[in-house]
Amino acid sequence: MASYDSDKIGKLHRHLHTHLPSDPALRVKALESLLVEKGIVAQDSIDAWVELYAEQIGPKRGATVVARSWLDPEFRDRLLEDAGQAIKEFGFEGHATEHLKAVENTREVHNLVVCTLCSCYPFAVLGVSPIWYRSAAYRSRAVKEPRAVLDEFGVTLPEETRVRVWDSTAELRYLVVPERPAGTEDWTEDQLSALVTRNAMIGTERDLKVA
């Protein structure tokens, strides 16, 4: 039974951090050994999960969803209405996507996603978050000076484009749908999805590059 006692959990954190070996690899190894030896999880299951996120669950999923929304107006409507439901058409639902929202970039609006309070992220469609997304610099500055942050990513916005920053403070997660680049009118879904980068779906990239 959880104690729900802030002082107790804080004290445990400080005690463990002080007394465990400082190497994070050894800390995780200790946790893994405990859980495996106690029979809470099997070694093979951990290996399978690592493999799953290395091979199958990642930004390619989000890119497929974006490309489909460019090609199929009815799918686009469903995605904007309820992205959490729409991605189930691909079997992409999973960690942190039940309340997924898709937000579209337009000439007038550029969307940028952050989680200032922790590092919430739509794992099941984008994989594990990049290091910069969890950095104190990104979390602190994205809400206050989004244009300066975008500039560091090489994105300069036209003056008429407004930035809308989404701070995902609840269980809603956000997926940015970038604009479809010009010159891709007769492209297939596979060709289109190859253009969509992870950063574009977070909002730190804007104009997708057509090779």
Added chain:
Amino acid sequence: MDGIHDLGGKDGFGPVPVDTPDFQHDWERRQWALSEIAAAPGGTIDWWRHGIECMAPMAYLSLPYFEKWCLNEMAHYVDQGVFSTDEVLAGHPDAPGEPARSFNAEASLQFARRFNISYAVEMSTGPEFELGDEVRTINTPVSGHTRLPGYARGHTGRVVAYHGGHLFPDAGARGTHEGGHLYTVEFTASELWGEDSPDAVCIDLWEAYLVRA
């Protein structure tokens, strides 16, 4: 909690590490797996998050993300009495258990789909606010868990979306299953930061954080 985790709007962290390679250490991948498939039982998502908020501020700012997750799992396992502190420090349980059943790649893929947990809660009363309403956030220090960021307190914004009832984090972190009406409120950058700007910040906020402006 008015802790170090509440980073929005804080100055001094320097440039975003945009060029950091996406490389993940093996221990990071394994910690991600452990947190997903062997998360400390019981508790609530908000109690779990609150655990990380209760780390010492220096550790919070300096430890890698997945190391914080590792310590948090350990702290929660001890808090719930599954392991003792000594067992965690030793890295071995005093009494081993029966080996857990393992699952393969295909089973993991299906298992992963089940993590799309809904946090929606049926509400017995209707929402107080409507789309377009002007609302002001409360500005009260909070000792426990909350999802109203410090930078957004005491500011006026406009309701741009309503999401029905969602589990209320402040109560969830105390072990109480309670719903609250959830909205997205848009604040102009000028309102939040006092600068002339066309930009805006949208924040998902529960009704308990809001009063009519």
